[in-house]
Amino acid sequence: MGKSTLQIPRVCPQCGCTFLAKTVKTVYCCAECNWTARNEKRKQERKQKVLDTIKATGTEYVSITQALEIFTTSRNTLHRLIKSKRIHCSIISPKRIFVCVKDLETLFPLLPESLVKANAKQSHIFDMHPDHCYTIGEISQRFQITECSVYKHIRQFSIPTRQVGRFVYAPKTEIDKLYGNKKSKK
């Protein structure tokens, strides 16, 4: 029995490069990506913990500063959301604004990581209303791609998703952009 000569083409979820994995368990292309990913995961876990504590105490509204500690978003984004009334808030004074934790959670889910990264990278907010989204199943049918690949691409291209019940939604605009050049079934 010689050494494993496995070479599985994979896309590194951290940096997005294609590489040949030597074992089935290899996920990242290099030690650095592995390390970064692990750090990010820890950061997520810390955020989740803070969020859990907030929820456990029954807090429904948090200050913007607090929100920024938990969710990966920007102050500007939050102010925009408040202005457009997309999140519930309680404005005591211009400097003391409290935002609804639940609303933030739907907009900025803590997991998966790729989503958080996507939010950090893209300053604009995606329309995650089900009317403007495809389910993974729909994408798979429409563009003739296996659901497994769809998930892979979503991760690879940091496309935001939203889970409602047992369906995972992804914004139509992003998916059309991604598979637009492929032929779609009508």
Ligand SMILES: [Zn+2]
């Ligand atoms: Zn990598």
